[in-house]
Amino acid sequence: MGGVTHRTVALLGSTGSIGTQALEVMAAHPDRFSVAALAGGGNLALLAQQAAATRAPVVAAAYGDADALRAAIADATGDPGYRPEVLVGHDAATTVAGGGADVVLNGITGSIGLAPTLAALAAGSTLALANKESLIVGGPLVKAAARPGQIVPVDSEHSAIAQCLRGGRADEVRRLVVTASGGPFRGRSRAELADVTPAQALAHPNFSMGRVITTNSATLVNKGLEVIEAHLLFDVPFERIDVVVHPQQQIHSMVEFRDGSTIAQLGPPRMLVPIGLGLSWPERLDDVDVPCDWSRAQSWDFHPLDDEAFPAVRLARQVGEAGGTFPAVYNAANEVAVDAFHEGALSFVAIVDTVEQVVAAHDAGAGDASSVEGVLAADAWARAAARDLVLAAR
Ligand SMILES: NC(=O)C1=CN([C@@H]2O[C@H](COP(=O)(O)OP(=O)(O)OC[C@H]3O[C@@H](n4cnc5c(N)ncnc54)[C@H](OP(=O)(O)O)[C@@H]3O)[C@@H](O)[C@H]2O)C=CC1
Ligand SMILES: CC(=O)[C@@H](O)[C@H](O)COP(=O)(O)O
Ligand SMILES: [Mn+2]
Numbered sequence: 001m002g003g004v005t006h007r008t009v010a011l012l013g014s015t016g017s018i019g020t021q022a023l024e025v026m027a028a029h030p031d032r033f034s035v036a037a038l039a040g041g042g043n044l045a046l047l048a049q050q051a052a053a054t055r056a057p058v059v060a061a062a063y064g065d066a067d068a069l070r071a072a073i074a075d076a077t078g079d080p081g082y083r084p085e086v087l088v089g090h091d092a093a094t095t096v097a098g099g100g101a102d103v104v105l106n107g108i109t110g111s112i113g114l115a116p117t118l119a120a121l122a123a124g125s126t127l128a129l130a131n132k133e134s135l136i137v138g139g140p141l142v143k144a145a146a147r148p149g150q151i152v153p154v155d156s157e158h159s160a161i162a163q164c165l166r167g168g169r170a171d172e173v174r175r176l177v178v179t180a181s182g183g184p185f186r187g188r189s190r191a192e193l194a195d196v197t198p199a200q201a202l203a204h205p206n207f208s209m210g211r212v213i214t215t216n217s218a219t220l221v222n223k224g225l226e227v228i229e230a231h232l233l234f235d236v237p238f239e240r241i242d243v244v245v246h247p248q249q250q251i252h253s254m255v256e257f258r259d260g261s262t263i264a265q266l267g268p269p270r271m272l273v274p275i276g277l278g279l280s281w282p283e284r285l286d287d288v289d290v291p292c293d294w295s296r297a298q299s300w301d302f303h304p305l306d307d308e309a310f311p312a313v314r315l316a317r318q319v320g321e322a323g324g325t326f327p328a329v330y331n332a333a334n335e336v337a338v339d340a341f342h343e344g345a346l347s348f349v350a351i352v353d354t355v356e357q358v359v360a361a362h363d364a365g366a367g368d369a370s371s372v373e374g375v376l377a378a379d380a381w382a383r384a385a386a387r388d389l390v391l392a393a394r
Pocket of ligand 1: 043
């Protein structure tokens with residue numbers, strides 16, 4: 001047994017892929033965790049069930065009606081003695097994030113996660129960060145708001161790198177090697193991507209995740225975001241962060257050291273361990289997942305990235321190097337383009353083409369990355385620019 005003390009957890013995005021798996025991990029370790037608050041989006045039925053199961057003292061939703069949520073919770077629990085505080089509205093997750101839980105797990109999708117990330121850091125909570133977008137768009141602002149060690153990465157690649165670096169020294173690191181599945185369209189040329197459908201893009205080879213990240217895995221935008229995330233979390237320059245395609249995703253990422261040694265972190269392609277570590281860091285919980293089965297013959301493959309068919313990582317490196325509001329623009333344009341692709345208004349390859357055009361149109365001098373308002377203004381500008389391109393493509 002590890003020496004993890006009991007922690008209260010505020011779970012943002014509790015009804016999503018990360019959120020529901022976090023509740024599984026917590027339910028398996030009831031002596032280690034209790035739910036301080038749940039925050040969801042619009043799935044009030046699932047949120048009410050989660051509230052009833054965890055007896056969360058605070059339950060928040062971004063959309064819907066507070067009375068409807070209270071009624072759903074009453075239905076789900078059947079116990080009139082359980083009457084949680086209910087919050088509904090755009091800022092509800094941010095209020096929850098700032099509530100002072102020991103750990104805030106941010107499992108919201110998109111740059112709307114920025115305000116909750118900053119609220120959790122300001123409240124002094126440990127931030128278990130799945131919502132990579134908030135770090136990428138907030139960049140130096142988010143880093144400046146965090147004390148050393150306050151952000152614990154939940155993204156599997158970054159959890160892997162953090163595990164490889166445990167007890168190590170930053171000056172021993174030569175390179176980070178971020179692994180990528182390559183997505184469902186791995187091996188296709190750009191021409192062969194022309195007609196792919198949203199349903200095909202959502203068929204991730206290994207992980208069951210939310211719609212945006214799954215689409216981003218197919219375009220490789222997810223890997224682009226993860227290169228910027230790695231740069232920000234581990235202070236390694238972009239030219240020393242590599243991406244390698246590893247379709248089996250058993251190696252979650254690696255760190256190469258200056259003496260030529262490489263440490264890799266391995267495990268089945270599931271999120272339970274990164275989530276468990278996010279909640280319990282620096283301790284490990286017992287039996288969070290099953291390890292790799294070495295009694296079974298298996299082959300693991302590695303391929304270079306095809307930047308011609310999948311230019312998203314190359315573009316992410318450019319916006320990461322440019323800094324300022326460029327990463328926020330890249331992310332916001334992508335969020336709009338992904339929605340448009342699922343609405344049938346953009347082709348698959350036009351997602352990254354749109355991002356590239358919006359980035360190219362962004363005026364470096366116009367963006368102010370030193371304030372939340374400046375970042376949000378760049379985000380809003382990029383969304384409007386991307387929407388104009390989507391309309392022009394119809
Ligand atoms: N899923 C995974 O395995 C991984 C995910 N990540 C990252 O984790 C984050 C979450 O991903 P994932 O769980 O897949 O996404 P999902 O789409 O499955 O879940 C998103 C969650 O956010 C909630 N939500 C939406 N809007 C708001 C809002 N305004 N306030 C509060 N909650 C809101 C949704 O609620 P509702 O459904 O009720 O509307 C849902 O609970 C993303 O940043 C992703 O990149 C990183 C690595 C792996
Ligand atoms: C599980 C996780 O961390 C996802 O971000 C995953 O990495 C997606 O894999 P690819 O983006 O490599 O397809
Ligand atoms: Mn990842």
